[in-house]
Amino acid sequence: MRKSLHGIHHITAISSDPQANVDFYSRILGLRMVKQTVNYDDPSVYHLYFGDAVGSPGSILTFFPFPDAQAGKVGNGQVGAIGYSISAESIDYWVDRFSRLGIKFAGPFERFGEEIITFSDSDGLPLELVADSNRAGQSWSDSPVPAAHAIKRFSSAALLVSSNGSTAELLTDILGFEKIAEEGNRQRFAAGSSDDRQLIDIVVDPQGRRGIPGPGTVHHIAWRCLDKDQEDWRKTVAKQGYNVTSIIDRNYFHSIYFRENSGILFEIATDEPGFTVDQSELELGSRLSLPPWLESKREDIVRKLPSLSIGTKPVSQIE
Ligand code: ZN
Numbered sequence: 196m197r198k199s200l201h202g203i204h205h206i207t208a209i210s211s212d213p214q215a216n217v218d219f220y221s222r223i224l225g226l227r228m229v230k231q232t233v234n235y236d237d238p239s240v241y242h243l244y245f246g247d248a249v250g251s252p253g254s255i256l257t258f259f260p261f262p263d264a265q266a267g268k269v270g271n272g273q274v275g276a277i278g279y280s281i282s283a284e285s286i287d288y289w290v291d292r293f294s295r296l297g298i299k300f301a302g303p304f305e306r307f308g309e310e311i312i313t314f315s316d317s318d319g320l321p322l323e324l325v326a327d328s329n330r331a332g333q334s335w336s337d338s339p340v341p342a343a344h345a346i347k348r349f350s351s352a353a354l355l356v357s358s359n360g361s362t363a364e365l366l367t368d369i370l371g372f373e374k375i376a377e378e379g380n381r382q383r384f385a386a387g388s389s390d391d392r393q394l395i396d397i398v399v400d401p402q403g404r405r406g407i408p409g410p411g412t413v414h415h416i417a418w419r420c421l422d423k424d425q426e427d428w429r430k431t432v433a434k435q436g437y438n439v440t441s442i443i444d445r446n447y448f449h450s451i452y453f454r455e456n457s458g459i460l461f462e463i464a465t466d467e468p469g470f471t472v473d474q475s476e477l478e479l480g481s482r483l484s485l486p487p488w489l490e491s492k493r494e495d496i497v498r499k500l501p502s503l504s505i506g507t508k509p510v511s512q513i514e
Contacts, residue, residue, distance in 0.1 A: 203418065206256050210316075220245040230243070231482070232485060235446075240261065250470040268406060268407040271355045271457065278349060280346065286326050293312070298314055355403065358399065369432065381399075415459075420465060437455070445464070
């Protein structure tokens with residue numbers, strides 16, 4: 196069998212207000228903040244992780260919030276819309292929930308035979324709910340969204356590029372994804388096994404503007420691999436001429452990074468050791484977690500970070 200990565204591990208985006216991240220992703224979308232930590236390269240900035248009950252690979256959207264940064268612009272050379280999987284029976288629930296909470300959305304409409312609703316977070320990050328009934332992942336028991344309608348993990352992600360070719364080849368010939376469909380300027384690739392599949396779309400727009408990094412845009416997308424395979428993946432990517440980093444310890448996973456030819460930053464991250472390496476499942480996200488090498492500076496780091504209200508129950512001004 197051809198070697199293949201196991202789909203999306205996590206996606207990391209830039210935001211402005213960390214509190215707005217918590218309010219939107221936990222209180223409106225019903226995801227669990229499984230980890231609050233800092234950017235290891237700049238501990239004055241939070242790094243917030245939202246996912247399913249345990250932060251399963253394939254469910255994790257993370258943010259670097261820069262409260263004073265100028266908004267970015269989504270465009271070519273970036274990941275565009277991020278799709279979350281919901282049950283086909285949940286479309287009405289989400290239409291009603293968004294309407295009630297004043298979240299602007301479009302749809303439902305159909306793409307590749309699936310119903311989708313499109314919307315954005317408070318920074319304008321493009322998101323979609325996709326009724327693909329992929330039930331992988333564990334819903335979070337304290338979620339304000341009932342388990343039957345819960346978002347558990349990503350359905351898909353779009354890669355925005357200005358020309359066809361090299362990105363598609365990278366996905367199929369090197370990363371091992373399978374091209375399964377094409378509709379207009381959108382090509383669709385499948386990753387993972389058939390009962391645990393995620394979809395990657397390449398959207399080609401030669402006239403599209405180039406993305407500008409900043410709040411409301413994706414910083415990078417990470418693909419999944421096992422620890423034992425990571426060095427092989429590093430060698431495979433390097434052999435194809437990509438400038439790939441050595442393996443970096445991200446505390447919850449190990450990572451390598453490289454930029455594909457359209458400019459999108461790719462990471463390959465391991466499933467191991469996961470988010471329970473420094474907190475029990477019950478405690479996930481309940482306090483600031485720091486890696487061993489920053490723990491001695493905790494007081495100083497906490498003083499410089501904006502305060503964050505992480506109450507898990509919906510706040511009265513939202514519901
Ligand atoms: Zn990452």
